[in-house]
Amino acid sequence: MMNKKSFAKAKAKKPAKPSAPKAGGKVAASDTKSTKKAYSVLRGMHDILPREDKYWRTFYRTSEHLADFYQFGKIETPILEEAGLFIRSIGKGTDVVDKEMYTFEDRDGTKVCLRPEATASIARAYISNGMWNHQQPVKLWYWGPMFRHDRPQSGRYREFFQAGFETIGIKDPAADAEIILIAYSFYKDIGLPVVIHINSIGTPEERERYVNELVSYYRNKRSYLCEDCRNRIAKNPLRLLDCKEESCQKVKEGAPQILDWLEEESKDYFMKVLEYLDELNIPYVPTPSLVRGLDYYTHTVFEIYPAFEESAEGAPTGKEGEQNSAASIPAQAALGGGGRYDLLVEELGGKPTPACGVALGLERAVNALRRQAEQNKIMVKDIKYDVFFAQLGDEAKRLALRLINEMRGTGLQLAFNFFKNSLKAQLELANNLKVPYVVILGQKEVQDQTLIIRDMESGVQEIIDQKKLESTLRKKLGKVSAEK
Numbered sequence: 001m002m003n004k005k006s007f008a009k010a011k012a013k014k015p016a017k018p019s020a021p022k023a024g025g026k027v028a029a030s031d032t033k034s035t036k037k038a039y040s041v042l043r044g045m046h047d048i049l050p051r052e053d054k055y056w057r058t059f060y061r062t063s064e065h066l067a068d069f070y071q072f073g074k075i076e077t078p079i080l081e082e083a084g085l086f087i088r089s090i091g092k093g094t095d096v097v098d099k100e101m102y103t104f105e106d107r108d109g110t111k112v113c114l115r116p117e118a119t120a121s122i123a124r125a126y127i128s129n130g131m132w133n134h135q136q137p138v139k140l141w142y143w144g145p146m147f148r149h150d151r152p153q154s155g156r157y158r159e160f161f162q163a164g165f166e167t168i169g170i171k172d173p174a175a176d177a178e179i180i181l182i183a184y185s186f187y188k189d190i191g192l193p194v195v196i197h198i199n200s201i202g203t204p205e206e207r208e209r210y211v212n213e214l215v216s217y218y219r220n221k222r223s224y225l226c227e228d229c230r231n232r233i234a235k236n237p238l239r240l241l242d243c244k245e246e247s248c249q250k251v252k253e254g255a256p257q258i259l260d261w262l263e264e265e266s267k268d269y270f271m272k273v274l275e276y277l278d279e280l281n282i283p284y285v286p287t288p289s290l291v292r293g294l295d296y297y298t299h300t301v302f303e304i305y306p307a308f309e310e311s312a313e314g315a316p317t318g319k320e321g322e323q324n325s326a327a328s329i330p331a332q333a334a335l336g337g338g339g340r341y342d343l344l345v346e347e348l349g350g351k352p353t354p355a356c357g358v359a360l361g362l363e364r365a366v367n368a369l370r371r372q373a374e375q376n377k378i379m380v381k382d383i384k385y386d387v388f389f390a391q392l393g394d395e396a397k398r399l400a401l402r403l404i405n406e407m408r409g410t411g412l413q414l415a416f417n418f419f420k421n422s423l424k425a426q427l428e429l430a431n432n433l434k435v436p437y438v439v440i441l442g443q444k445e446v447q448d449q450t451l452i453i454r455d456m457e458s459g460v461q462e463i464i465d466q467k468k469l470e471s472t473l474r475k476k477l478g479k480v481s482a483e484k
């Protein structure tokens with residue numbers, strides 16, 4: 001044990017030099033304790049602050065509710081995976097693999113990366129946890145951060161959150177439609193009208209024939225293309241259709257369309273997916289140039305865009321149910337995207353297993369809701385409190401802490417602030433929160449084992465027995481059970 005003397009001795013000792021780390025680079029002089037430095041968040045990353053919490057909570061609850069209703073089990077996979085998993089799944093030549101992965105060597109020399117997306121991880125988990133043995137399809141949902149070292153700009157971050165839904169082990173247009181329905185319902189429930197841009201990219205054989213045609217079309221137009229696109233002709237021709245450069249957009253207008261290169265079976269599959277969307281009244285825009293930026297897709301591919309008018313420059317326009325022009329929409333505005341990936345599980349060493357899924361970009365949903373709120377449309381509501389618990393004096397404060405804790409789990413939404421001691425300040429807070437009732441506990445009430453309930457609208461006060469707090473509030477609020 002350290003006594004006073006040894007404590008003083010230890011204090012007098014010179015601070016030890018920080019030892020060099022085993023892996024992961026040098027410690028900068030400014031990062032040692034001897035100097036002071038104000039750290040800021042890394043470029044492209046961001047803190048999620050309490051003022052945004054109402055959005056995030058709503059998103060989580062909505063995802064969870066949809067997952068429960070459509071019977072998707074929650075899965076969490078590690079943020080760190082072998083880099084090869086994504087290189088193999090997403091494909092060399094894609095922006096994500098070539099430019100955006102956070103890859104580094106682990107201490108044992110394994111090449112690892114921060115996951116840029118979760119579909120590859122889910123396919124890996126499906127195989128490594130023997131889920132092919134379960135009843136098919138296996139339906140999984142997830143929520144978490146993804147990392148892409150992209151050029152940060154509005155709506156594009158280096159760390160961003162996704163909620164995703166994957167249906168593995170079935171090829172049926174109803175599965176594609178269910179995934180799209182879940183995505184559509186998510187935005188509907190959070191108050192954001194959206195439209196689905198949809199296409200089919202068929203089988204790899206169909207795509208190969210189409211790509212040959214696409215390459216010969218683009219070869220003749222080389223001089224009109226941006227430098228990236230010139231490289232894409234040889235490296236990854238499908239990505240030519242993604243380019244947002246104006247000159248390339250013009251060339252794209254005359255490009256062959258993949259739907260014309262699909263066999264009857266693939267066309268038929270796509271039509272069936274669209275028929276489901278018609279039945280479900282989900283607004284969609286067939287978008288022939290939509291090919292997605294990840295290599296694992298087959299057949300159905302889709303992206304979700306806001307369907308409300310925005311004044312912001314470059315933002316999409318259109319109303320729910322209306323078909324808006326695909327060409328006018330910037331890539332970074334996609335709220336979510338997904339599709340079918342029938343070959344991925346096999347590509348990663350599993351049995352042939354068809355699958356489809358979607359991932360929803362949550363920061364973009366926050367931004368879209370904010371923009372919508374600015375235009376006085378729909379807003380995500382703040383938490384609605386039932387009652388404010390005010391206390392006066394030390395003894396009351398102690399008892400209030402216990403009584404409030406006892407109310408936890410009753411389903412009543414309590415607001416309180418132990419760090420404001422005056423009643424006036426606490427009533428002001430209650431007023432700002434627009435609570436219908438305030439419970440007041442002062443010295444006298446502590447002794448009498450009573451509480452005052454104040455009706456904030458009429459100002460009428462009533463004294464009740466402390467034991468009757470929950471039942472009295474329930475009666476006043478019209479809440480009979482513990483369920484809200």
Ligand code: HAM
Nearest residue numbers: 117119156157160334335336337338339357358359361
């Ligand atoms: P993704 O299109 O790459 O698809 O990403 C889905 C959504 O994540 C995008 O539509 C966007 O909202 C958001 N997102 C992507 N990159 C960023 C970024 N840098 N900053 C902010 N938000 C971003 C996938 O990730 C596939 N795993 C989807 C899927 C699931 N396919 C089948 N199953």
